[in-house]
Amino acid sequence: MKEKKDPKILEKRRRILRGIGIRLLLVLLFIAMAYGANNRLEVTEYTYESDQLAYAFDGFRVVQLSDLHNKEFPKDNAPLLRAIRDQHPDIIVMTGDMVDASNHTNIDAALHSMKQISEIAPCYYVTGNHEHYLSKDQLEPFLEQIAEYGITVLNNETAEIAAPNGQTFALIGMDDNSLQANILKTLADESDNEFQLLLAHEPQFLEDSYAPAGVDLVLSGHAHGGQFRIPFLHKGLLSPDQGFFPKYTQGCFRSGDTTMYISRGLGNSAFPLRLFNHPEVVSITFRVVK
Template identity: 40%
Template sequence: MLCLVCVLLAALGLGAVWGNRSLQVQEVAVDCPGLPAAFQGFRLAQVSDLHNAAFGRDNARLLAALAQAKPESILLTGDLADSRRTHLAVALSFARQAAAIAPVYYVPGNHEARLAQYAAFAAALEAAGVQVLANRAVPLVRGGGRITIAGLADPGLAQRAGDLRPAEAILGDALAALRLSSQPFPLLLAHRPEWFPLYAEGGAALVFSGHAHGGQVRLPGIGGLFAPGQGLFPRYDGGLYRRGQARMVVSRGLGNSLFPLRVGNRPEVVVATLHPAPSVEGQ
């Protein structure tokens, strides 16, 4: 009996290790009202919440998965680094190699917002070939069509600099300054998914977020157990969401932070393929 218990415990332990280190590539098709026809089939790979994790030596397995997905752009939606384990060289090495696969766009998450060296980190990312979109937008052209890729800095950056307003007010002002409604098909990178209604009202057509870590523990038929900013049984824990004509893709992320274990929740790279969809009044 003791041997059987030991075997079961060993199996559970190995399963937990496998479930936290085994990469999953999650393909998602996104119907996008207002997407220019030239962007039919546009592929975007999303890496979120890496938290300095390494999948293979120097993230070789993660980079191989990205290369195999053949994205036209790579989106880094925050917490590339971890404020508790500030091995920034790991994050920078990954970013530099990812930029050799496809153009890379990045927004800071709450962990970068806590870094005393964030300004130097952002400058190093730019030097590595990554576009840092902290409250700014850039155009992207494909086959004669044009969209906009915009990024929201995590509100923690402003709060750390002395802005004592709540996150919603900070994000609202940043969104207003971006003037997304006047931009061609605004695709928004924003680390925190719980503010999806605010992003949609601010004019975002398509949002990519992370932060929720898939709810950390995923229960069959229920979903994620807990996410920061959302609490128990979060509404936005991973996958594709719709609000009116806006869409949001939430990555379950790759690494762990304060809670070091995922259960039923493998690390994932999201690969989103965009398709134009008709705009419906009152949708």
């Protein structure tokens, strides 16, 4: 004869199973959200108007990539490469920390991604703090290798970007260790170009260094959007060198006649998770207004 179970025990078991099910669902939801937050790319498009740019650069497009930190996107970087190609960039600029010297030490992953990116459009690159965390024996071969891919390394140097009609603008690239040094002002003063675009990894020197140098536009990264974006407040939580609730984490800033766009970057460093803060490709289209 079958023993009849106590309804109270059955109800208790059901409640335990329901609790386990809900917790499991929440864990799966969090994993899915975290995966999406770290891998679903956002492309942010800006139109930058200037009366300093030569007419030939009306419609010129710059795609900015930053803070890859050796990250590889799924399926051999397919979403990243597609996002870049879809913008039809005239040039691609990489504003540092493409490698990572903390947790994700696979430099070959960064090299592979940078080779793929270099096949899309002419590329220009400056170092971030993480490149300088590498040993000399790691950094020098890395820089030589990306130069072999055709990526122009700007180490306190200025490149002239030329349009087919010969008009130019200055692209100044600063090494991350020199962002506050007088050399930026010297480079800006030496350039004959009316329009100067600066690549500088760290955004927090806008008012003290970049704007006083007189450059027109700055592209920067470093802050990873503040790692966690706080919903509704439109603020980041934490950034290296700026602490909690940092000022410079993403978007557009102005100081005097200088405009700065900050990328939230593509990867993570020591802390492996972003929240409400998708990896970002920045695309800037120039408009000439005279």
